Amino acid sequence: xxxxxxxxxPNPILGGLVGVFPLAAAAYSLANGLVLGLGAALCSIALASxxxxxxxxxPDRLRAPLSLGISxxxxxxxxxxxxxxxPVTGIGLGVYLPLLAxxxxxxxxxxGGHTPLxxxxxxxxxxxxxxxxxxxxxxxxxxxxxxxxxxxxGTLVFPAxxxxxxxxxxxxxAPLLLLASPAGGFILIGCSVALYRVILRKxxxxxx
Amino acid sequence: xxARKVSLVENLAAAAIMGFLSLLLVTAILLTxxxxxxxxxxxxxxxxxxxxxxxxxxxxxxxxxxxxxxPGKNGDEFGAVIYMRSRSGTGRAAALFAGSGQLEAIxxxxxxxxxxxxxxxxxxxxxxxxxxxxxxxxxxxxxxDPAAVSGASESFAETAGILERxxxxxxxxxxxxx
Numbered sequence: 001x002x003x004x005x006x007x008x009x010p011n012p013i014l015g016g017l018v019g020v021f022p023l024a025a026a027a028y029s030l031a032n033g034l035v036l037g038l039g040a041a042l043c044s045i046a047l048a049s050x051x052x053x054x055x056x057x058x059p060d061r062l063r064a065p066l067s068l069g070i071s072x073x074x075x076x077x078x079x080x081x082x083x084x085x086x087p088v089t090g091i092g093l094g095v096y097l098p099l100l101a102x103x104x105x106x107x108x109x110x111x112g113g114h115t116p117l118x119x120x121x122x123x124x125x126x127x128x129x130x131x132x133x134x135x136x137x138x139x140x141x142x143x144x145x146x147x148x149x150x151x152x153x154g155t156l157v158f159p160a161x162x163x164x165x166x167x168x169x170x171x172x173x174a175p176l177l178l179l180a181s182p183a184g185g186f187i188l189i190g191c192s193v194a195l196y197r198v199i200l201r202k203x204x205x206x207x208x
Numbered sequence: 209x210x211a212r213k214v215s216l217v218e219n220l221a222a223a224a225i226m227g228f229l230s231l232l233l234v235t236a237i238l239l240t241x242x243x244x245x246x247x248x249x250x251x252x253x254x255x256x257x258x259x260x261x262x263x264x265x266x267x268x269x270x271x272x273x274x275x276x277x278x279p280g281k282n283g284d285e286f287g288a289v290i291y292m293r294s295r296s297g298t299g300r301a302a303a304l305f306a307g308s309g310q311l312e313a314i315x316x317x318x319x320x321x322x323x324x325x326x327x328x329x330x331x332x333x334x335x336x337x338x339x340x341x342x343x344x345x346x347x348x349x350x351x352x353d354p355a356a357v358s359g360a361s362e363s364f365a366e367t368a369g370i371l372e373r374x375x376x377x378x379x380x381x382x383x384x385x386x
Contacts, residue, residue, distance in 0.1 A: 029320070062222045073229040080240045087244075091291050092298040092320050 009129050010207045011136040013144075013189070014196035019103050019137065023144055024185030026096040028152060031089045031159045033145015035082055039100045040141070041134035043074045047106055048130040068101070075101035086159060144188060152180025245274060251302040252276050252287030255315050260287060267377055271370040275381060283307045284385055286378045289317070290370055294363040301332070307382030309375035310339040335368065339375035 012018040019040055027033040050070055058066050079097035083090040090097060100106065150156055154171035178184040200207065245264060253260045256278055264274035271290045278285040284307045292299045299319035304312045314332045 031320075057225075058222060059218050062218060066222055066225060069226050069229055073233055076233055077236050080236050084240045084243055087291070088298050088300050088318050088320055091293055091300070094293075 008205060009132050009136075010200075011140055011196065012133050013137055013140045014193050015200075015207050017193065019141075020186075020189055022096045022099065022103060023141055024189055025182045026093055027141055027145040027148065028180045028185065029149040030142070030146045030156055031086070032093060033141045033143070033148075034159060035086065035089050035093060036096060036100075037138040037141025037145075039075070039078045039082070039097065040103050040106070041138040043071065043078060043100050043103070043106050044134050044137070045130060046074050047071055048127060071106050072098075072101040075099070075103075075106075089159065140192075144185070144192070148179045148185060148188060151176040152178070152184065248274065248289040248302075249276060251289055251317055252278075252304070255302045255313055256285065256287055256304050265381060267381075269370075269373055269377065272374060275378065277381075277385065278304075284382060285312065286381060288374060288378075290374065292363065292367050292370060294366045297363055299363075303371070303374070305339065305375065305378045307378070307385075308339070309379040309382070310337060311335055311371060311375070312337075332367075334364075335371055339371065339378075 010016055013020065013023065022036060023033070027036050047067070047070065051067070054063060054066060054070070075098055078100060079090065082093075082097060146156060150170055153174050154169065156168040156170065158166045158168075174180070176184075179188055197207075249260045249264075258278070260276045260278060262277045262279065264276045266274055271292065272288045274288070276287045278287055286305045286307070287302065288305070289300060289302050292301065297320045300317045301314055302317055303314040306312055314335060316332070
């Protein structure tokens, strides 16, 4: 039986407040949420896969600059890919794509995560935790983008690559334009964090 | 001495890793640039109604990175794909200019349709035929009036600014090509 003291992996955004700023500033649409969430998830998975090899090769004093170098290379590769696949989304996200290199999610992976589970030695269990965190980040980023677009603009535009650019008009006009702005983003994320904590409390779980 | 050797080997290994990453990045950038150039070529050919075979000229502008010359009997034309970005939306358009810098045709390729700015209305009709000796219409001054301020007026002024810069660049390119 699970108790509140059992270790678990909280959602990095809702439980760890990781990567809140770029999401509040730039994830104002489904496409932006998807691109940012996917980028942070892929970069963190790639970083987590490369870290054991780096630990074996590089001494302590060189590990931090090398990790940042790898993180920057991954973020630039991802920005390039987005510029090719979805140029308008890439232009709209601007500096937030290369900034994935120093996104809190990447930093979180580089410093080894904050959950006690990550202190386990097994590389497999570490990777499973990183995958769960990355998936959690991606899903919440996608959801935040979708809610902000639906409430802020009254539409849901599916990215051309995934759904042939299908556009769903939910309401005429912008029902709650504030949610599309960075201020609205912070309000939505704040409310989601509160809701997440209430749910955790009801389930008798505490964030480690 | 031995410690210094170990340190040197470690530094060399780190430099090799960074060098490998740089090579990887350069390769990726070259590949994506080449693919982007091919896609832009197709968009411009579609707008101009003829194939674009000439090598593009690289330009230094935040809204556009290359211009494709289209040699013709009545003088050269130039095609470019421009990226427009304002605080309220983003858009991408294929444009065709005469050698004099005059805008002959322009078509919105895609836009950030969550915000609609570049999607709504007959956006580019005010810009057609402008350039060369004719200035582009500007709304930056009128946008200072609180009643006139809107995302659309800002995007319009932004697009006018980009087209003006492009016109100047193309006039220079046209003169260089003779």
